[in-house]
Amino acid sequence: MEMPDRTMRRQVLLFISILSLASVLCQVSYSIPEEMAKGSLVGNIAQDLGLEIKRLMSGKAKIYTRNTDEYIELSRERGVLLVKERIDREVLCTETALCALHFQIILENPMEFYTVTVQITDINDNSPTFEINEMKFKISESAISGAKFVLERAVDLDVGINGVQNYELKPTDNFALKLHNNADGNKNVEMVLQKPLDRENQEQISLVLTAVDGGEPQMSGTMLIVITVLDANDNAPVFTQPTYKATVTENSPKGTVVATVTASDVDQGSNGEITYSITNTLENVRKVFEVNKENGEVSLIGNIDFEKSRHFQINVLASDDGGLTDSCKLIVDVQDENDNKPEINIMSKSTVISEDAELNTVVTMINIEDKDTGENGNVKCFISENLPFILKSSTNNFYSLVTDSELDRERASEYNITVSCFDEGVPSLSSSVTLTLQISDVNDNAPVFERSSYEAYIVENNTPGLSIFTVKARDADWNQNARVSYILEDSSVNGVPVSSYVSVSADSGVIHAVRSFDYEQIKDFHFRVKAQDGGSPPLSSNVTVKILIQDQNDNPPQVLYPVQTGGSLVAEMVPRSADVGYLVTKVVAVDVDSGQNAWLSYKLQKATDRALFEVGLQNGEIRTIRQVTDKDAVKQRLTVIVEDNGQPSRSATVIVNVAVADSFPEVLSEFTDFTHDKEYNDNLTFYLVLSLAVVSFLFITCLVVIISVKIYRWRQSRILYHSNLPVIPYYPPRYSDTLGTGTLQHVYNYEVCRTTDSRKSDCKFGRAGSQNRIQSEKNILDDPDSPLEVRLNKQGIKQL
Numbered sequence: 001m002e003m004p005d006r007t008m009r010r011q012v013l014l015f016i017s018i019l020s021l022a023s024v025l026c027q028v029s030y031s032i033p034e035e036m037a038k039g040s041l042v043g044n045i046a047q048d049l050g051l052e053i054k055r056l057m058s059g060k061a062k063i064y065t066r067n068t069d070e071y072i073e074l075s076r077e078r079g080v081l082l083v084k085e086r087i088d089r090e091v092l093c094t095e096t097a098l099c100a101l102h103f104q105i106i107l108e109n110p111m112e113f114y115t116v117t118v119q120i121t122d123i124n125d126n127s128p129t130f131e132i133n134e135m136k137f138k139i140s141e142s143a144i145s146g147a148k149f150v151l152e153r154a155v156d157l158d159v160g161i162n163g164v165q166n167y168e169l170k171p172t173d174n175f176a177l178k179l180h181n182n183a184d185g186n187k188n189v190e191m192v193l194q195k196p197l198d199r200e201n202q203e204q205i206s207l208v209l210t211a212v213d214g215g216e217p218q219m220s221g222t223m224l225i226v227i228t229v230l231d232a233n234d235n236a237p238v239f240t241q242p243t244y245k246a247t248v249t250e251n252s253p254k255g256t257v258v259a260t261v262t263a264s265d266v267d268q269g270s271n272g273e274i275t276y277s278i279t280n281t282l283e284n285v286r287k288v289f290e291v292n293k294e295n296g297e298v299s300l301i302g303n304i305d306f307e308k309s310r311h312f313q314i315n316v317l318a319s320d321d322g323g324l325t326d327s328c329k330l331i332v333d334v335q336d337e338n339d340n341k342p343e344i345n346i347m348s349k350s351t352v353i354s355e356d357a358e359l360n361t362v363v364t365m366i367n368i369e370d371k372d373t374g375e376n377g378n379v380k381c382f383i384s385e386n387l388p389f390i391l392k393s394s395t396n397n398f399y400s401l402v403t404d405s406e407l408d409r410e411r412a413s414e415y416n417i418t419v420s421c422f423d424e425g426v427p428s429l430s431s432s433v434t435l436t437l438q439i440s441d442v443n444d445n446a447p448v449f450e451r452s453s454y455e456a457y458i459v460e461n462n463t464p465g466l467s468i469f470t471v472k473a474r475d476a477d478w479n480q481n482a483r484v485s486y487i488l489e490d491s492s493v494n495g496v497p498v499s500s501y502v503s504v505s506a507d508s509g510v511i512h513a514v515r516s517f518d519y520e521q522i523k524d525f526h527f528r529v530k531a532q533d534g535g536s537p538p539l540s541s542n543v544t545v546k547i548l549i550q551d552q553n554d555n556p557p558q559v560l561y562p563v564q565t566g567g568s569l570v571a572e573m574v575p576r577s578a579d580v581g582y583l584v585t586k587v588v589a590v591d592v593d594s595g596q597n598a599w600l601s602y603k604l605q606k607a608t609d610r611a612l613f614e615v616g617l618q619n620g621e622i623r624t625i626r627q628v629t630d631k632d633a634v635k636q637r638l639t640v641i642v643e644d645n646g647q648p649s650r651s652a653t654v655i656v657n658v659a660v661a662d663s664f665p666e667v668l669s670e671f672t673d674f675t676h677d678k679e680y681n682d683n684l685t686f687y688l689v690l691s692l693a694v695v696s697f698l699f700i701t702c703l704v705v706i707i708s709v710k711i712y713r714w715r716q717s718r719i720l721y722h723s724n725l726p727v728i729p730y731y732p733p734r735y736s737d738t739l740g741t742g743t744l745q746h747v748y749n750y751e752v753c754r755t756t757d758s759r760k761s762d763c764k765f766g767r768a769g770s771q772n773r774i775q776s777e778k779n780i781l782d783d784p785d786s787p788l789e790v791r792l793n794k795q796g797i798k799q800l
């Protein structure tokens with residue numbers, strides 16, 4: 001096919017050449033493709049020019065060209081044009097679509113020249129190429145669809161159909177290719193974003209742009225397009241959880257990390273940099289918690305008190321630099337710690353309770369409060385043991401302190417009750433309160449005397465009003481209930497109300513003597529004193545007080561014998577024949593006092609003849625101490641002093657007349673002189689008158705006395721009928737024991753009995769009494785001071 005076509009074209013060109021040759025010069029044109037092998041035939045120039053080979057030879061035909069390179073050579077022998085050098089149209093003509101070699105063939109002899117034009121036609125020997133084999137783009141993922149990106153054009157050295165005809169872009173996920181035909185026939189290549197990019201999905205995209213030409217075979221060139229997707233802040237931070245939970249113990253130290261919240265942002269760089277913050281509007285949360293801006297650690301900056309808030313809800317915001325945010329909740333549960341002591345509130349209390357309060361009397365009501373919860377808030381209360389109280393628990397932490405046993409103010413007047421409360425936390429906290437309770441008095445104790453009975457002594461002859469003694473009673477109660485008054489209980493002593501003996505001072509218990517006591521009348525007595533307190537009703541007790549009266553030597557001895565009668569003179573007879581030691585008589589005396597005060601001693605005070613008689617110191621016996629002689633006077637007068645042993649001692653004297661004679665007449669004659677004793681002469685006249693009066697008086701009373709005596713004797717004889725006791729010779733009325741104590745009477749009787757029964761001398765006294773006794777009316781005058789005197793006169797002389 002090619003050959004006929006080429007032949008025909010040659011013919012056309014030959015024709016034209018001939019036409020021109022005919023005018024000026026002959027012109028031949030050929031057309032060959034580029035890149036023909038060396039020696040390839042370009043055209044049969046001899047034929048085409050109508051020249052013979054000989055001519056060419058002779059004419060030394062040669063090619064003339066201005067170009068340095070000769071692509072075509074002339075073969076004179078063959079009369080053809082051959083390719084001398086490789087012809088590259090692209091080198092020869094670059095882009096020019098019509099590319100031709102122009103040269104002349106010159107002949108000599110005759111000179112002739114012919115213009116030859118060799119047209120070089122293009123063959124597809126170049127593929128499209130890109131100047132750079134990689135193009136880089138940085139496109140933000142936020143780029144919108146329709147964004148255009150200009151791409152490098154491909155270059156194909158070939159021309160025409162062999163030039164770049166089309167482009168292709170692969171893959172076409174995000175971009176499409178758009179070609180614009182330029183006026184110069186070139187195409188502008190653009191890449192258009194069709195689907196938005198997502199850096200988070202694909203950070204780098206590689207595309208291949210292929211340029212193809214229209215040659216046969218088709219050739220292509222490629223270029224790599226690398227797109228780096230730039231981040232846009234198109235992603236908000238996202239928390240890993242919408243809600244976080246954490247617990248924190250109250251009182252945790254500042255800085256304790258409670259929880260960590262985490263948000264992530266898939267964006268890059270600053271778009272992915274997250275800042276945390278707390279957004280709670282309530283201040284309390286922001287005062288207590290803070291969140292670390294960078295790492296989301298939520299930590300404490302304030303005190304956590306379970307008792308104030310048990311939960312916190314913290315709103316945490318995460319934001320990236322681009323201002324996108326997410327939020328989450330952090331719920332913090334506060335755990336209780338045993339940090340509150342139990343509080344003891346006294347709702348009501350009595351400070352005083354009566355000692356007779358009944359059991360279960362409520363003293364104090366207490367309310368316990370512990371702000372902690374659970375075990376930490378479970379409180380138990382106790383009081384110390386060994387108290388008469390118990391703590392009763394009622395519902396809801398109310399306690400009442402009630403009495404548990406009987407109270408006794410006298411044992412304990414005050415209680416300090418310590419109430420201690422403990423919670424059950426670990427460690428347990430406690431608190432305590434001390435209640436002071438006074439026990440008020442009730443009159444439940446009677447006064448008690450210090451002793452079960454009292455004995456007191458008082459010396460007789462006291463001054464009335466003298467305080468003898470003090471009784472004392474104590475009352476264990478208090479104040480008025482313990483105010484003791486002393487009261488003398490009514491009783492009688494010897495028929496006389498005791499109040500006439502003693503009085504008791506109500507306040508002090510001092511016992512006063514109301515009268516002067518006489519030991520000889522009353523030796524002791526007793527009475528009761530009552531002690532009564534001031535309570536209502538009053539309580540009392542009593543005690544026996546015995547008062548013993550002590551003797552004083554207030555009585556002188558009393559001489560019972562010889563009787564100092566008023567009317568007669570008595571003399572003891574001592575026969576002249578009496579031996580030494582002859583018992584003349586015995587002075588009998590008593591002392592109504594007692595003890596030492598009644599211990600009598602006898603002494604001879606005066607005697608007519610001291611050498612003849614002696615008196616027994618203890619027994620009062622008067623005995624002769626030598627043989628009586630005839631020279632001794634008949635009339636002997638002895639003065640015996642009887643002294644008691646009291647301090648000071650008291651004494652009495654008695655005159656004993658002794659007649660030393662063998663017969664009565666002798667005595668009588670002598671004794672008439674007795675009356676003439678010098679010491680009585682002075683009063684003789686007075687005594688004579690008195691004697692007469694006495695005798696007259698005696699005469700009148702004698703009748704009465706005799707009758708009385710008769711009756712008395714008769715009685716006495718009846719009483720003593722079977723007794724050997726002799727008749728008591730004298731019994732002074734004063735000695736009668738009106739009190740019935742009998743003390744004196746015993747002593748007296750004893751003396752008398754001893755005197756009459758147990759001694760020889762006494763028997764004599766009994767027998768000789770009537771015989772030897774001589775009475776003298778005047779003798780009574782011997783001791784005018786004698787207390788016996790008046791009584792003797794009144795009573796008469798029983799013995800007579």
Ligand SMILES: *[C@@H]1O[C@H](CO)[C@@H](O)[C@H](O)[C@H]1NC(C)=O
Nearest residue numbers: 412413414415416417434436
């Ligand atoms: C009770 O306490 C008070 C004050 O501490 C104290 O004076 C008093 O003696 C206490 N009483 C008793 C019975 O312990």
Ligand SMILES: *[C@@H]1O[C@H](CO)[C@@H](O)[C@H](O)[C@H]1NC(C)=O
Nearest residue numbers: 489528530540541542543544
């Ligand atoms: C005196 O006390 C005794 C008990 O010590 C009592 O039996 C008697 O009744 C009391 N007498 C009077 C008069 O109160």
